[in-house]
Amino acid sequence: MHAGSEIPHTPAVPLVGAADALTPRVRGWLGRRTYAGADWDAARIRPLKGDLRVSVVLPARNEAATIGGIVAAIADTLTGGPHPVVDEILVVDSHSDDATAAVARAAGAVVAHQDAIRPDLPPSLGKGDALWKSLFAVTGDIVVFLDADVRDFTPGYVTGLLGPLLADTGLAYVKGFYDRPADPAGAAGRAGGGRVTELVARPLLNLLAPDLAGFVQPLAGEAAGRADVLRRVPFAAGYGVEIGLLLDLYALVGLDRLAQVDLGVRHHRHQDLADLGAMAAQVQAAALRRVAGRRPGRADAAHEQVRPLVQYERAAGEQRRVRVRDIRVADRPPHDRVPPAPDPAPPAPDHVPRDPDPAPPAATDAAPAPRPVPGPGGAGTGRGPGPAPVRSGA
Ligand SMILES: O=c1ccn([C@@H]2O[C@H](COP(=O)(O)OP(=O)(O)O)[C@@H](O)[C@H]2O)c(=O)[nH]1
Numbered sequence: 001m002h003a004g005s006e007i008p009h010t011p012a013v014p015l016v017g018a019a020d021a022l023t024p025r026v027r028g029w030l031g032r033r034t035y036a037g038a039d040w041d042a043a044r045i046r047p048l049k050g051d052l053r054v055s056v057v058l059p060a061r062n063e064a065a066t067i068g069g070i071v072a073a074i075a076d077t078l079t080g081g082p083h084p085v086v087d088e089i090l091v092v093d094s095h096s097d098d099a100t101a102a103v104a105r106a107a108g109a110v111v112a113h114q115d116a117i118r119p120d121l122p123p124s125l126g127k128g129d130a131l132w133k134s135l136f137a138v139t140g141d142i143v144v145f146l147d148a149d150v151r152d153f154t155p156g157y158v159t160g161l162l163g164p165l166l167a168d169t170g171l172a173y174v175k176g177f178y179d180r181p182a183d184p185a186g187a188a189g190r191a192g193g194g195r196v197t198e199l200v201a202r203p204l205l206n207l208l209a210p211d212l213a214g215f216v217q218p219l220a221g222e223a224a225g226r227a228d229v230l231r232r233v234p235f236a237a238g239y240g241v242e243i244g245l246l247l248d249l250y251a252l253v254g255l256d257r258l259a260q261v262d263l264g265v266r267h268h269r270h271q272d273l274a275d276l277g278a279m280a281a282q283v284q285a286a287a288l289r290r291v292a293g294r295r296p297g298r299a300d301a302a303h304e305q306v307r308p309l310v311q312y313e314r315a316a317g318e319q320r321r322v323r324v325r326d327i328r329v330a331d332r333p334p335h336d337r338v339p340p341a342p343d344p345a346p347p348a349p350d351h352v353p354r355d356p357d358p359a360p361p362a363a364t365d366a367a368p369a370p371r372p373v374p375g376p377g378g379a380g381t382g383r384g385p386g387p388a389p390v391r392s393g394a
């Protein structure tokens, strides 16, 4: 394995004119811990993988249009052939009501419904829950999280995320970054996507955790981490999961065990502004919970602190209406504080969740049992259980 400074890097983001706006710590991190996805292909990382197992996890709610192509690209190029680097592909079906599960299975993934994994735990909704549950079901020493709504996915997303982690055992977690054109045909360099990142997450991190200001895409759904480290942090149940993981992993392992890798360009489905408003509320809640000194994982405290979000909408020619979004999301406790399943969970369709022997509950206080996430788990993604009932305008 190499020390971090010896493995290939992309030239850090040119800081022309901005250098002194970043702390020396962040400037140093940008230089040391920013990698180029293009530097890593299966041939190069296969020898680095050794006996480590790699699991790819895709949380998917109503992604039938894209999940098949993504899974097939991974299954066809990275699980077999001369340089196999992926040992399993798990799609967590997050309350889809389209053909996501069937399409994913046909393309070569194992599919487990979110509530079929550890059914002894309260039912849950939301992207963060899907990721949290996946860690009960996968066997990988390294887990790669990928969004399932990406339109131009390439296996390079996976090898790019794996490369730095496999080349440097000092790294614990790597996030992807990319150009995010708003329009589907947008070429590299076009911006417009990542509205919650630019309007909420980046300003919030700048204010509350400036050490993380070097992350180009702090909310990127494409990330990879060592499973044993991921099992030591809580997971925010909804869309707060990415910023929650970033803040908790930074607190747990420190900045220099985190990294980012340039994956090029990413086109994905864009939600409407109202849905992003609910997402933004969850991102803020997860960040403030962590930074405001509440101990992560105290779902009860977090749960009671967030009021539903009231939005206002009016269709042409109609009366203005109130739209109430239940954005309260709990933190799911770290895996190493979740008691083992009371008895072997009934096998989920085509997959029997793996339940690692978690460490005994921490001596301090047993993490509160995960609580169901009320309302739209995915901040009203429009692709699953919708937001709280709309009440007509006053
Ligand atoms: O309750 C949810 C909401 C989203 N997702 C998945 O999480 C990923 C990112 O969600 P989305 O595309 O809604 O977020 P965006 O990319 O628009 O920010 C996608 O694979 C979704 O299918 C999920 O599994 N459960």
Ligand SMILES: O=C(O)[C@@H](COP(=O)(O)O)O[C@H]1O[C@H](CO)[C@@H](O)[C@H](O)[C@H]1O
Residues within 6 Å of the ligand: 127, 147, 180, 192, 193, 194, 195, 196, 197, 198, 219, 220, 221, 222, 239, 240, 241, 242, 243, 269, 270, 271, 276, 279, 283
């Ligand atoms: O980056 C963002 O602003 C949001 C929304 O992106 P768009 O404005 O729809 O391109 O998307 C990210 O944030 C979500 C919440 O953390 C993640 O779940 C998504 O994976 C990520 O794409």
